[in-house]
Amino acid sequence: SGGRQSGSRFGGFSDFFETFFSGHGGNTDDPLVEAELDRLRREQRAPRRGQDSEHQLDVTLREAAEGSARTVQLSMSESCSTCQGTGLVKEGGGSGGTAVKTEVKTCPTCQGTGRQTRRRSLKVTIPKGVTEGSRIRVAGEGTAGPNGGSRGDLYLRVHLELEPGTEVRGR
Structure with a gap:
């Protein structure tokens, strides 16, 4: 006590x-x-808007030249589903007469951070003509906002996968 x-x-x-x-x-x-x-x-x-996030996207030379659409797998930080992002959970601790004692404890799922890392699959359109370092914006697919707020934006930074001996000249 x-x-x-x-x-x-x-x-x-x-x-x-x-x-x-x-x-x-x-x-x-x-x-x-x-x-x-x-x-x-x-x-x-x-509710508050989530943060924007950025991930690298490996793109083949053909995808960069012609454009493409594909599904990508990303690990993203999300609001914890157990505590809804608060980092705390309420636990009933038994009863004393008619009153029930409730304790607030650190969330066991996220260890109090309010966040979890989850894998997500997203369909992404790679525009024709992207170059090394280009950023592709995917609106509303960034980090989830606290208290049910909207997601931020996701930015995919293009990394061209070149075969050995291949070089890119000009734009």
Whole structure:
């Protein structure tokens, strides 16, 4: 009871702010503090756009010259499906009379990071005439956004696979 358990007591900055200013984790008597707490709570839950991500795409000389469409396999960081990206899970710890004790613990799936690496298959169009270092944008296929936000964009950096003795001149 007296010692602190591993992991954070706070789910986010607003929880810390609330506990610090109220002294007991409940409501404060100051309307300005309450207004700020409400704003922080809404901000934490608001969906946000995910980050853009970049991966290398190996392209044959023929694909670069003629253009192509193919399916690529990518390992991408995604929001954890167990904790929905919070890094924390609630566990029922038994009951005491009619009340059920709930504990918040670090998510065992993502070890508290809120992220998981998953393999994804994407159909990609390689435009005709791409060159070494070109970037192909795949809109809405980047990293998933927190709190159900939209995905960022995926950028595929072209690397030309050349057969030994082959060189590319000009554009």
